[in-house]
Amino acid sequence: IYKACVARIELDKIPTVGPSGILTSYIGAFRAFWHSREMILEGYDKYRGGAFKIPGLFRWTVVVGGKQMVDDLRKAKDDQISFMEAVGESIQAEHTMGREVHHDPYHIGIVRSALTRSLVERFPDVQDEIVTAFSEHIPATEEWTSVLALPTVMKIVCRTSNRLFVGLPLCRNPDYRSLNIEFTIYVMKAAHIINLFPNILKPIAGRVFTSVPASIKRATRHLRPIIEERLLQEEKHGKDWPEKPNDYITWLLDVAEGPQRTIRDLTLRVLALNFAAIHTTSMAFTQVLFDLAAYPYHVPALREEVEAVIKEEGLTKMSLHKMRKLDSFIKESQRLGGNGALSMERRMLQDFTFSDGTVVPKGHTVAVANLPMHLDEENYSDPDKFDGFRFAHLRDSEVEGFSKHQMVSLGLDYIVFGNGRHACPGRFFAVNELKALLAHVVLNYDVAFENNGGRPADRWYGHIRVPDPTVSVMFRKRRS
Numbered sequence: 144i145y146k147a148c149v150a151r152i153e154l155d156k157i158p159t160v161g162p163s164g165i166l167t168s169y170i171g172a173f174r175a176f177w178h179s180r181e182m183i184l185e186g187y188d189k190y191r192g193g194a195f196k197i198p199g200l201f202r203w204t205v206v207v208g209g210k211q212m213v214d215d216l217r218k219a220k221d222d223q224i225s226f227m228e229a230v231g232e233s234i235q236a237e238h239t240m241g242r243e244v245h246h247d248p249y250h251i252g253i254v255r256s257a258l259t260r261s262l263v264e265r266f267p268d269v270q271d272e273i274v275t276a277f278s279e280h281i282p283a284t285e286e287w288t289s290v291l292a293l294p295t296v297m298k299i300v301c302r303t304s305n306r307l308f309v310g311l312p313l314c315r316n317p318d319y320r321s322l323n324i325e326f327t328i329y330v331m332k333a334a335h336i337i338n339l340f341p342n343i344l345k346p347i348a349g350r351v352f353t354s355v356p357a358s359i360k361r362a363t364r365h366l367r368p369i370i371e372e373r374l375l376q377e378e379k380h381g382k383d384w385p386e387k388p389n390d391y392i393t394w395l396l397d398v399a400e401g402p403q404r405t406i407r408d409l410t411l412r413v414l415a416l417n418f419a420a421i422h423t424t425s426m427a428f429t430q431v432l433f434d435l436a437a438y439p440y441h442v443p444a445l446r447e448e449v450e451a452v453i454k455e456e457g458l459t460k461m462s463l464h465k466m467r468k469l470d471s472f473i474k475e476s477q478r479l480g481g482n483g484a485l486s487m488e489r490r491m492l493q494d495f496t497f498s499d500g501t502v503v504p505k506g507h508t509v510a511v512a513n514l515p516m517h518l519d520e521e522n523y524s525d526p527d528k529f530d531g532f533r534f535a536h537l538r539d540s541e542v543e544g545f546s547k548h549q550m551v552s553l554g555l556d557y558i559v560f561g562n563g564r565h566a567c568p569g570r571f572f573a574v575n576e577l578k579a580l581l582a583h584v585v586l587n588y589d590v591a592f593e594n595n596g597g598r599p600a601d602r603w604y605g606h607i608r609v610p611d612p613t614v615s616v617m618f619r620k621r622r623s
């Protein structure tokens with residue numbers, strides 16, 4: 144009781160946006176449900192560089208802003224703060240992704256190592272899938288053709304990413320594709336439902352009220368024959384059998400042991416990877432398309448850069464690295480259109496003291512106000528303006544050998560991929576894929592909004608941003 148009282152006193156010291164009384168905070172919680180973005184912007188402005196808290200139905204979130212506090216979180220160790228516990232609760236990972244994935248996320252190490260290492264060798268496959276996917280989903284027509292942006296991009300990104308993860312022909316299978324796209328939505332919906340139940344009933348709620356078990360069955364149908372074949376080859380010829388594919392299933396089997404080698408466990412890891420990769424990358428590329436259509440004056444310089452680099456060295460993972468304007472355009476698009484107002488959610492495993500003396504008691508959740516930081520004049524000049532080549536100009540003034548301003552670099556004021564020990568390990572692939580997608584679009588298409596319309600408003604679900612899925616972008620074969 145004493146410890147709970149001390150924790151309450153520490154929490155009370157952190158200012159609240161909205162009412163903070165035991166009962167009135169529920170009114171704030173309802174406001175936060177619909178308007179958490181506004182509350183985060185308000186708190187950031189009011190308590191600059193400090194912490195504030197916003198209420199939720201079940202708990203407070205302590206929101207921190209300013210580079211110093213981000214740095215404090217970046218440096219914190221895994222026994223002080225936990226990414227898994229915070230995110231695990233938001234998506235009810237134990238009951239949606241499965242206990243195995245939640246408690247033993249060894250596949251994350253694979254994304255950081257084998258997957259990222261494979262990008263040079265596997266780039267031709269990824270590029271081939273981009274070309275084929277575009278020719279099927281957005282054929283280059285002489286006249287303008289209207290394309291529903293987000294759902295179409297989702298299909299292209301899903302098959303392109305899965306060309307790397309599981310290869311041909313599965314990456315093109317329509318049922319496998321829709322299953323992976325839907326899985327993320329099922330998990331988010333399931334998490335909302337499961338969160339309404341007390342802990343003891345959560346496992347039952349997960350099984351009875353959600354579509355997750357059905358998705359696992361559906362994924363197993365596709366993956367079982369592939370996994371069984373791989374296991375058979377391994378049994379016959381040993382670990383390094385000839386023509387062993389260089390893909391995620393191989394990388395998993397290279398390190399998996401005992402129960403990690405079951406069909407169910409391996410299937411869950413494929414679903415978990417798609418969960419992390421598909422919606423994030425698809426939303427990012429949809430925002431890029433919207434920005435391309437809204438600010439078309441960037442297109443000539445982008446084309447010039449892509450063509451010049453390809454002429455010199457062809458299109459490879461390494462040559463994409465030289466396309467700085469392309470990188471900058473995508474980075475700017477995510478600065479203004481990233482997928483939420485909060486990032487770097489962490490659960491405190493012990494009382495945590497920030498450099499400014501703010502104490503967040505054990506068991507509470509902290510997140511970084513990344514949206515206001517991306518819109519802060521102290522971090523970015525003319526912050527509301529979309530300047531596609533902002534980061535390319537900053538890179539021009541960098542000392543050779545430093546690349547602080549390229550998109551994959553983590554920053555204390557650019558938090559699209561988080562920061563610290565749990566920063567997105569998939570960002571090298573994500574940026575590589577986004578650049579290859581954008582290069583393909585500027586080389587082959589003209590892009591515009593219908594009726595010369597401007598950039599559409601995004602949709603917000605609490606602090607999460609989604610590009611409007613009903614918006615179309617027009618494409619035609621490149622003329623100029």
Ligand code: HEM
Pocket residue numbers: 226251254416419420421423424427482486487488558559560561562563564565566567568569570572573
């Ligand atoms: C534009 C696309 C993407 C965005 C914006 C994005 C963003 C993020 C963010 C914000 C985090 C949490 C970081 C933190 O809290 O510090 C994260 C984690 C993660 N991301 Fe990404 N991501 C993207 C694409 C991908 C892709 C393509 C993959 C896989 C190939 C991936 C795999 C992961 C994994 C496994 C984690 C968990 C890391 C951990 O637990 O340590 N992401 N991502």
